Amino acid sequence: MADAAPQIPVTVLTGYLGSGKTTLLNRILSETHGKRFAVIVNEFGEVGIDNDLIVNADEEIFEMNNGCICCTVRGDLIRIIAGLMRRSRGFDGIVVETTGLADPAPVAQTFFVDEDVRRKTKLDAIVTVADAKHLLDQIDRTPEAQEQLAFADVVLLNKVDLVDKEGLVTIERRIRKINPYAVIHRTERCSLALDQVLGRDAFNLDRILEVEPGFLTEEHDHEHDDSIASLSLVADRPMNPETFIPWINDVAQRYGTDILRMKGIIALANDDRRFVVQGVHMLIEGGSQRAWKNDEARQTRLVIIGRDLPRDVLKHDFEACCA
Template sequence: MSRKTAPIPVTVLTGYLGAGKTTLLNRILSEPHGRKFAVIVNEFGEIGIDNDLIVDAEEDVFEMNNGCICCTVRGDLIRIIEGLMRRPGRFDGILIETTGLADPAPVAQTFFVDEDVRARTRLDSIITVVDARHLPGEIDRAHEAQEQIAFADTIILNKTDLASAEDLAAVETRIRRINPTASILRSERCDLDIASLLDRKAFDLDRILDVEPDFLVEEHDHEHDDHVASFSLVERQPIDPEKFFPWLQTTVQAFGMDILRLKGIISFSGDDDRYVAQGVHMLLEGNHQRPWEEDEERITRLVFIGRDLPKDVITDGFLKCRAVRQAAE
């Protein structure tokens, strides 16, 4: 695909109140990377202030302050993006900074449900900034903090200078209980290699899970003291696609509002290609990624991240999708 027609990558910046999202946004806009961004900032409430905190830059900043981006203004988000697509010139990317009280799911869904937006943009990554010192209390007090971690492809553990090594290790363990697949980067004042955060294709099906070697762990912790938690399903026996897809659709219909993220690689019987799938709430996407390598063990791996999901019920249904025997060549 040529540069002229290539979808524009979109990076969503989220994180609980005071974590450092605007600091990160300012660093992105200030770095000498030579890229031009359109910036969409959302402030919850009638009077927005985030726009005034953004550094003076050439980028166009669009502010939505008539409600939380995750609910009342998704239509505004679609209209702004569609308007950007009609403007002369070319953006190298779109940055969306959500309010600290936002559930990132509807933001991500926007890039799947609107056909025009989906055709002309590409959700590149959801980056969640967390406060290393205050995160434990925020997780226990605010469900939004857990859900922002659950949806992240990259988690920036910010303000590490304010926490001890032991506290940082404990915070990372807590994060992993919620989201075992996201990359965790430590920082002080979001001082990171900005180029490494952009155009990562972290939300791209073609790269899903390949960058997470720990995903092969048989069981991730599933702690019930968290509002949001994760568990993994691993199966070495081939999966019957005629059973799998109906099961997955039924599972999403039953528990979709509580399934925050779903990621997986599936080994189907009689299929020499890896099938990758991911979902946000009740929206599912999947396709064949690449052939299995000759020396690669064909393992099905699925991670569910959600709110109090019935692990036993989901596991039982998944195991019933195993093929009785591998299809003949």
């Protein structure tokens, strides 16, 4: 029996209007890296212009118009990816650039909910480009700017030459309050090694924890002036699976519209394997993966990033799941 074809990694590129997404996209398409990428551009409005701004892209660009990527155009995304998979000449990766006003969630959800897309591709990372000069004002004024940061696996804090060092520290602290685990790179004109953006396998929580075992356990100060914030739940006692599994599913259903991202590694009672949970809005998946190592603390770590979440209720109910 022939081996299954390897899954093509997909990078979702997001960021608020004017942050520098097209600059980064041009670098991906024009630099000498020996790889071939397909690019799917989502335009806001009936007439697309991004295609005309992107270099050397005669056959790699696929436009989706008719507004932000959401349920109404998810079918377009699935259709385009299906068409790419039928091409005789393969791709090393796919980059989906969302409009600056988009919520990245529906894009990520596509790779959860469509079985054919899920079999042939894998979500590699959500990369958010942020304009250092205007980010704090954007966070205060627009929920989209907060959401794009909340979903990110990688943040390019761009245009850092326009902000002093003290200002950059303040901006990064604000980003960390929204999203404690994203990797932040300071850039000018999105200039950084492309391997810091592509091929990160950053949506693979188990891989992240192999590299950074403590990334879910760092303590973060939480203020309550932002509607979007992260909640870190940690327990040294194992979770009762008969309690925890129904609870986490109920959380996704009850608060899913306000949950942007969920990541966790769970120590279940009477199970020698680590149980990994990932979620986007109401879509949640989990499963046992590798065995706990002998020198590894069997600790449950769960991070929920969302909007106006009932923190005390979630903390109380999480602790009630301990065996």
